[in-house]
Amino acid sequence: MIRIDNLVVQFGGARPINELSAVLTAPVAGLIGPNGAGKTTLLNVLSGFVRPIQGTVSLGDQALLPMTPLQRVRAGLRRSFQTEQVVEDLTVAGNIAAIADHVVGPRHRPGAVDEALAFVGLATVADRLGHSLNLYQRRLVELAKCVVGKSKLILLDEPAAGLTEEEGKMLRELVLRIPMEFGAQVLIIDHDVELIRSMCSETMVLDYGELLALGPTHSVLADLNVRRAYLGEF
């Protein structure tokens, strides 16, 4: 469970997050909103790359803000980036092992890496270098880095952007398996409302730093304010 309380982020004179409070409990929760709404900034706050000027965020009963980004990774928090972070001169397995190093002991590392590779279906290319991977494979490496070790919360920033419809569908199937197979909660940002509708039982809508709606996805997407502000209707 993610709890956000009275959160404010300020960049100069702008407040990309303004007095935001929310609790997200769904196994796969959605985060949508127009460009510049503060979605990535919220992920940056949760993962420790942006420091808010006010408020608290917690994962279960653990307060996140006092922790460094690495302490948060050790506490089970993982994220993907809008631009994939794959080390080009490391192998696929090496990229995943680099995260595993921080979260599982050396004795358990090979097993954890193999498990993550098998989950995303990259076992056969485990020895290929990062630079030889296509976009979809890069996204799968990012996903493997998210599930390796004992993750509790996985933050995905537009993981399906730029993929073909078929690739997007395969990625979606994988993400949906995460809560059952790894016991982690997923928070996913995507522009594709149909993808959010099909994956997320709960969705939060941000509109220029403020909470426009939060609740069961079907009622959030039917909300008049959401349709007006985000879906461009009326």
Ligand SMILES: Nc1ncnc2c1ncn2[C@@H]1O[C@H](COP(=O)(O)OP(=O)(O)O)[C@@H](O)[C@H]1O
């Ligand atoms: N490091 C930063 N410094 C200053 N402004 C930023 C920074 N990061 C994001 N912003 C601004 O904060 C707002 C929210 O951005 P972002 O969280 O990336 O939106 P989204 O992911 O919803 O498209 C935007 O107006 C953006 O220009």
Ligand SMILES: [Mg+2]
């Ligand atoms: Mg963004």
